[in-house]
Amino acid sequence: MEFSRRDTLALGAGAVALAVLPFQVNAAADEAIAAFTGGADVAEGGVTLTAPEIAENGNTVPVSVDAAGATSILLLAAGNPTPGVATFNFGELAGSQSASTRIRLAGTQDVVAIAKMADGSFARAASTVKVTIGGCGG
């Protein structure tokens, strides 16, 4: 098979589009993080994010977050069409700064938890979940 100049250009444009697409998805997640933190530095650690390594069904993936001393925790799925998952705001009678829920994941991706601590600092944890069947019903 021979490539004409036109084919080559089309292939090149396709490759560029492929390289840019995942970046845009992450940009939406980065924006959500920036909106939550207000651009402050986010440290690693201090948050525990429990998620399965492999989820057979992306429609219900059990996740739990735990961050002692947090006032709120933001949960994001970076690879979903909309990255936001949930925000937990803990009140004065919260027994611990932890919560569990079930979420939808469109495909294999990183799940990110950002905790806002009582002193105004931010902490982050991420976990990669492999999804066999996506949960957004495309």
Next chain:
Amino acid sequence: MADGVKPRVKAPKKAAAGDVVTLKTLISHKMESGQRKDKDGNLIPRSIINRFTCAFNGKSIVDVTLEAAISTNPYFEFEATIPEAGDLEFTWYDDDGSVYEDKKSVAIG
């Protein structure tokens, strides 16, 4: 989507003052994400529960903002401190303006 929505809550009936108890909640709801299409290819509009709160005698335990990525029949598990006898109030807010409520009394003993 206000039909067939039924909140279910698991909470202890009794606790010692100052105890930390685990609460589990589940509410039956389709949580239509707004990403799915019907068989004619039209997008099904989003219809989810967008907020869930739990309070004890009016004092907040947890206030959750839900997005479309929360599964069908939203489930939450969290912990609460019970300082005195009183009522746990659970509230879910639907996109369509409906509010679903449940209440559990906790005694000290």
